[in-house]
Amino acid sequence: MSPVPRIPWQAKYLALVFIWGSSFLLMKVGLESLSAVQIAALRLVTGAVTILALLFLRGGSLPRERWVWGHLVVTGLLLGTIPFTLFALSETRVSSALAGIGNATTPIATVLATMAFLPGARATRSKVVAVVVGFVGVVTIMQPWTSARPDLAGFGMALLGGACYGVGWTYNRRFLARADLGGLSQPAATLLMGTVAMVPVTLVWGAVQPGGLASIWAYDRARLGTSQIEAGSAGGGWVWLPLLCILALGVVGTGAAYILQFDVVRGAGPIIGSTITYLIPIVSVLLGVLVLGEALGLFEVVGFVIVLAAAAVINAPSRRLAAPAPEAAPAVPRT
Numbered sequence: 001m002s003p004v005p006r007i008p009w010q011a012k013y014l015a016l017v018f019i020w021g022s023s024f025l026l027m028k029v030g031l032e033s034l035s036a037v038q039i040a041a042l043r044l045v046t047g048a049v050t051i052l053a054l055l056f057l058r059g060g061s062l063p064r065e066r067w068v069w070g071h072l073v074v075t076g077l078l079l080g081t082i083p084f085t086l087f088a089l090s091e092t093r094v095s096s097a098l099a100g101i102g103n104a105t106t107p108i109a110t111v112l113a114t115m116a117f118l119p120g121a122r123a124t125r126s127k128v129v130a131v132v133v134g135f136v137g138v139v140t141i142m143q144p145w146t147s148a149r150p151d152l153a154g155f156g157m158a159l160l161g162g163a164c165y166g167v168g169w170t171y172n173r174r175f176l177a178r179a180d181l182g183g184l185s186q187p188a189a190t191l192l193m194g195t196v197a198m199v200p201v202t203l204v205w206g207a208v209q210p211g212g213l214a215s216i217w218a219y220d221r222a223r224l225g226t227s228q229i230e231a232g233s234a235g236g237g238w239v240w241l242p243l244l245c246i247l248a249l250g251v252v253g254t255g256a257a258y259i260l261q262f263d264v265v266r267g268a269g270p271i272i273g274s275t276i277t278y279l280i281p282i283v284s285v286l287l288g289v290l291v292l293g294e295a296l297g298l299f300e301v302v303g304f305v306i307v308l309a310a311a312a313v314i315n316a317p318s319r320r321l322a323a324p325a326p327e328a329a330p331a332v333p334r335t
Helices: 009-020 021-031 036-057 066-090 094-115 125-142 152-176 185-207 214-217 226-236 239-270 271-279 280-290 298-319
Strands: none
Touching: 009 021, 009 239, 009 271, 009 280, 021 066, 021 094, 021 239, 036 066, 036 185, 036 239, 066 094, 066 152, 066 185, 094 125, 094 152, 094 280, 094 298, 125 152, 125 298, 185 214, 185 239, 214 271, 271 280, 271 298, 280 298
């Protein structure tokens, strides 16, 4: 008889939904004193350090093949550098709730990327219809027919961030499916390359700032109210709350969450694990409304429901596909 695990996979599943769903709230708080580029860089660095430490503590190792690292550069950009930066930038213009809705477009982007990268993989009619319906939902959220529409640039960046995940994981399936990375090797290497790619982005951003490269490590206390700063200096801790939120996002939401995702895949299979994709926006919306006092308009709510329904339909047919080996199933990082 196999030993019963101390923590059931259902508990880890719920933990993942909350961890990744709360990432948008954490980024919004982080923007109180940090820039979007600083948030993306800190998240990548702390996440990479966390998962690399876990990898080596477990006796694992990074891949050695050069061709694998070449493809990991692309996945590092698509699954780390670009979406992390885009989501943080989007929240400088739209609410965390609306930015989280952009994450629901990942399954839609996956279908389109599959048709482009995997010629042998045929999209079913229901998936194609769901993609069209999903676009209708996105247009409904954007409300191009009214002046009360959300900031299109901000929401557009959130949509691109969500699409990056779909393209990135399809690219990973196309070019790295046969690479015997195992365990945490692939996610660790992906975050590492995402961190490396973030270095020139951060340097260029710092060079164009009024404060020069010193802006990279500057902590903008001036964005906080005077009463907040005084409360922090008196021991209230508010001054450092934005930084602590981003560190938690990196260590827990980007690093340790990989371990939870692997446990869910091993305990319940990759199909159930994939359903986290369209539950994340629900958490982000609830936290944005309940914690930050954000509000969504009628068309944004209707469009949100349409996008979620489309994402659910896109995921449902995949239940008929053969599940990959648990050790090879990658963890899907979220913002």
